[in-house]
Amino acid sequence: MKVLAIVLAGGEGKRLMPLTADRAKPAVPFGGIYRLIDFVLSNLANAHYLQIVVLTQYKNHSLDRHISRTWRLSAMLGNYVTPVPAQQRLGPHWFSGSADALFQNLNLIYDELPDHVIVFGADHIYRMDPRQMVDQHIDSGADVTVAAIRQPLDLADQFGVIETDPSGRRIVAFKEKPKDAVGLADAPDQIYASMGNYVFKTQALIEALREDALDPSSRHDLGGNIIPMFVKSGGAEVYDFAHNVVPGSTDRDRGYWRDVGTLDAYYEANMDLISVHPVFNLYNDRWPIYTGNEPLPPAKFVHNEGDRIGHALESIVSPGVIVSGGTALRSILSPGVVLHSHSHVEDSVLMGCVKIGRGAVVRRAIIDKNVVIPDGARIGFDLEYDSKRFTVTRSGVVVIGKNEIVDR
Template sequence: MDPRQMVAQHIEGGAGVTVAGMRVPIEQAGEFGVIETGQDGRLIRAFREKPSDAVGLAGAPDQVFASMGNYVFSSEVLIDAVRADAADDGSRHDLGGDVIPALVAQGRAQVYDFSANEVPGVDAQERGYWRDVGTLDAFYDAHMDLISVDPVFDLYNREWPILSLPEPLPPAKFLFQEEGRTGRALDSMVCAGVIVSGATARRSVLSPGVHLHSRSEVEGSILMHNVDLGRGAVVRNAIVDKNVRIAAGAQVGVDADADRERFVVSAGGIVVIPKGATVEV
């Protein structure tokens, strides 16, 4: 998203607050906070949380605007709204639940149609990409988006780089080429500082500092910073948080019943190992 375009509309429209809206099928309205607009398609007339009777858009009755949680405020309007809310004993003092609905009631809220946002270097498949990663399965799916052959969110777009401050780590390293002990990563994203020592990673994201020891296997998984996977260990369909040590020969994502006894398992069957844990055999 290029936020400058949203800010430009906010200034041009003279709104107190502008809320980014993503077009979704009306059948999915019950999964989101929904923005209902007037006939002009811009002025917000209602801000509803997961409605069962949502009203479609004026120009597209089979769609609704889902709130993306991105806001642009005029500073004075925001200050006044927060002060008024602080003085209201009946308020929960929640931005989305109290402050913005108050501005909607005053006719000072507008929606920004995210589908109109133009990002350089983005093709038709990527246009309008957005994910709500509020569940474990959604978080997992967003990572799998990154490693698909034709990613719907392309980190390799040179015209719209994602700027960050990388750690001063060495390049990733792949060791050994022997029968059953070849360091390799297939359909995966491998970050700096990773060592794949005679191990195999498939359809996975290996974060900085991950170390895969000989004959270990990772498949369909997200390994956070500094995860250490012991010799011969197996991890499948999992989210492994930072600084986890998985002992040699241990298995995660292989036996569903055993996993549910030891770990959190998402509705979609993704095993989650918490930060700093040690997984023994």
């Protein structure tokens, strides 16, 4: 049974601004050393789906570079992860929907002639064994199988919302981001949400994409147009993510899935990594999350001026970090971060090479690459002042964009 995997990585990620100001959403750094796209690619690689095409589009430079440097599978064995940038078409159609991206790249499917095509999104944090979904898809004979998970009703307008027949398997309605969703019969405050991960019979996918391409009223969107077409013809089934079991997982992290579509969700997903018993366990070596970084020296914690030892508690500390007389609490310190003496960082995500000046204090912040926080500065205390110079999220997290100059 031949399977081709296509990862959709062209989303603009407007709601993650400023983190997506000059990088595609799937290239946004996460958890110190990873990028968002590493999670889906690791799930596919661990399942031995090793022919993978990544469709890129928006600001794809750092994404392409990350994929081509890190995701180098054995070409001799016919394995690959290939980034494919969108066609540079002129005019208003340059940014097109996900179905159009697949249609434009049908040649990649013809080249491989797979029996089934996996189409997965690129911006979720989770572990999943996709073989279990593919097995169900093959057994049921469905044209398309859509992975689904229960989510709170008040988030319905961010998801494709699925209704099934009484068997719980056949999809009878699929509404993309509805404003008027109703809760499930057995849990009125929940909906059944599409995870944006699909498995298609190859021929059925090709026919649907061709039909959609001819429809001038279509937005050429998988969730908005293609899946509803399959629902109408009766060929769409649901795969319940709650049944997925990944080797090495525990009761605590089984079923974990985060859509990091907003800055607050991104912040919370980072914080999910750092408790003593994390709800997402990076240390499960039976289903590793792969990534690649520059070789850097080990992290070090040093004494400074004899009165204070640099330390970090309940934190993730990456290679190349120097904590020199400062303290970090419940934080993510990415490669090359430096905390100078008497500085204090808590409940924060510091991306690569952020420098925290002497005596500076940072609370509940996301600070993107290369930002220098000057000596004595205070971030996250006066949110009114912070919101004049930075982005402040609904829940009060201060976000400072890449390379931004910060005054005291």
